[in-house]
Amino acid sequence: MIRFRFVLFFLMLFAPTCFAQSIPTVAAAANVRFALDKIQQQFEQDTGKQVRISYGSSGQLMQQIKHGAPFEIFLSANIDYAQKIVDAKLAPPPAKIYAIGRLAIMHNKHVKLPLSNNLAYLKQELQQGKIQRFAIANPDHAPYGARAKDVLQAIGVWQQIQPKLLYGENVAQAAQFALSNASQGGIVALSLTKAKGFSEKADAVAIDAKLHPKLTQAMVLLNNASDTAKAFYAYLQSPKAQQTLLDFGFDLPK
Amino acid sequence: MDWQALLLSIKLSVITTLILTPISILVARALAFNQFRGKAWVEALAMTPLILPPTVIGYYLLVGFGQQSWLGQTLQTVLGTPIVFHFSGLVLASLLVNIPFALQPIQRAFEAIPDDVRDAAACCGLNRWQSLWKVEIPLVWPGVLTAIVLCFSHVLGEFGVVLMIGGNIAGETKTLSIAIYDKVQAFDFDAAGIMSLILLIFAVCTLAFTTHLTKKIGVNRG
Numbered sequence A: 001m002i003r004f005r006f007v008l009f010f011l012m013l014f015a016p017t018c019f020a021q022s023i024p025t026v027a028a029a030a031n032v033r034f035a036l037d038k039i040q041q042q043f044e045q046d047t048g049k050q051v052r053i054s055y056g057s058s059g060q061l062m063q064q065i066k067h068g069a070p071f072e073i074f075l076s077a078n079i080d081y082a083q084k085i086v087d088a089k090l091a092p093p094p095a096k097i098y099a100i101g102r103l104a105i106m107h108n109k110h111v112k113l114p115l116s117n118n119l120a121y122l123k124q125e126l127q128q129g130k131i132q133r134f135a136i137a138n139p140d141h142a143p144y145g146a147r148a149k150d151v152l153q154a155i156g157v158w159q160q161i162q163p164k165l166l167y168g169e170n171v172a173q174a175a176q177f178a179l180s181n182a183s184q185g186g187i188v189a190l191s192l193t194k195a196k197g198f199s200e201k202a203d204a205v206a207i208d209a210k211l212h213p214k215l216t217q218a219m220v221l222l223n224n225a226s227d228t229a230k231a232f233y234a235y236l237q238s239p240k241a242q243q244t245l246l247d248f249g250f251d252l253p254k
Numbered sequence B: 001m002d003w004q005a006l007l008l009s010i011k012l013s014v015i016t017t018l019i020l021t022p023i024s025i026l027v028a029r030a031l032a033f034n035q036f037r038g039k040a041w042v043e044a045l046a047m048t049p050l051i052l053p054p055t056v057i058g059y060y061l062l063v064g065f066g067q068q069s070w071l072g073q074t075l076q077t078v079l080g081t082p083i084v085f086h087f088s089g090l091v092l093a094s095l096l097v098n099i100p101f102a103l104q105p106i107q108r109a110f111e112a113i114p115d116d117v118r119d120a121a122a123c124c125g126l127n128r129w130q131s132l133w134k135v136e137i138p139l140v141w142p143g144v145l146t147a148i149v150l151c152f153s154h155v156l157g158e159f160g161v162v163l164m165i166g167g168n169i170a171g172e173t174k175t176l177s178i179a180i181y182d183k184v185q186a187f188d189f190d191a192a193g194i195m196s197l198i199l200l201i202f203a204v205c206t207l208a209f210t211t212h213l214t215k216k217i218g219v220n221r222g
Helices: A001-020 A030-047 A058-066 A079-087 A123-128 A143-154 A160-166 A173-181 A188-193 A227-235 A239-247 B001-034 B040-050 B053-064 B070-079 B085-111 B113-124 B127-157 B160-166 B177-184 B189-219
Strands: A025-029 A054-055 A071-076 A096-101 A103-108 A133-138 A165-168 A186-189 A202-206 A215-221
Touching: A025 A030, A025 A058, A030 A054, A030 A173, A030 A188, A030 A227, A030 A239, A054 A058, A058 A071, A058 A079, A071 A079, A071 A227, A079 A215, A096 A143, A103 A143, A103 A173, A103 A188, A123 A160, A133 A143, A133 A173, A143 A160, A143 A173, A143 A186, A143 A215, A160 A165, A160 B040, A165 A173, A173 A186, A173 A188, A173 B177, A186 A188, A215 A227, B001 B040, B001 B085, B001 B127, B001 B177, B001 B189, B040 B085, B053 B070, B053 B085, B053 B160, B085 B127, B085 B160, B113 B127, B127 B177, B127 B189, B160 B177, B177 B189
Parallel strands: A025 A054, A025 A071, A133 A165, A133 A186
Antiparallel strands: A071 A215, A096 A215, A103 A186, A103 A202
């Protein structure tokens, strides 16, 4: 009897994994998190099929795919990383542009500093020592971090602000840092500031898109993609999914 | 609350502990009772994971077993699945990281057995296996129990190495500690709080339970 229970216990442990293996995994840049969660829900309702999503910075996800991670779709926050996957012959061309990303400057509601779309106050606040900690994503492997750096360079504060910077591993972690009232905010993806419940905790303003090179976000369907993954890839380009992307502050490719 | 992640963590802990404990008993016994050249080096090597950051182990596994290395490619052709970003990779990593936690308490327990006891067992005509099973294991049982609890709880809380080679795949490599990290990034502090609380309660309970049990065993023997 005891042995039987033991066997049953192990069957129970292993059951979820066997089941989970047939569900394709999507690797997605952290900035699309809330929009993609919603699109995933709609997809499951409309088709009855399931996908699971792993979020990270585009650069890290690209490295993981190159090292053999079993992802079937890769949604990058820029076109370069998606193209690198194509160049490595891990996905057929072309890398498909699915959205144009926007940046936002944000801080916790308790931080009593003004926000503006051209970051007009930031230089002043820096000089007056009002900015102690400021969050952006790591520019080395997170495209939104790289664009945030471009913005800070464009308004001429990169040198002064560097010692104050908190680097998030990806843009969602940067937003998490910026959300804390231990920092005086940060530059994050506009789409993250559209998350449910976000506006109660923080203020955010979209940054003028002229201040940085365009965030052209591209995706690829990897070589090993299953039928469900292919269906989700097609669904991401449907009008319904595009409307969700618009709702979360993305622009659509023309 | 991410039950799938909790279940996955428990599964990883159970498998790691089940593989590591018997091996550790044999290795710890060999190390405790034998003197040989280079023993210090073997012991040092077995202790290394204790002071080496898990990210370093994760890095070596990623580079060594990834698809870009010949070892990773060979293993993938043989096994049919990749090791990294797969549950089997987490098992391998957990085994490596937990060697000191399993080995140390058991080895100390073996070393505490007086030579007389083992001589007496030999005089009674017990061979090595009988001596191990009937005399030594009952004596080192508190050490084994400590090893099991340490291993189990340590795997349950393992983060760095899982982050490096796991890839945060739900139901496959998304363990509880990774799920907590992920929930915080999704601004879902409630879920992260509940899961953290579960790990905290579990940690305190297991330690209290082991301390209690170890004392009880000691009292019974005394």
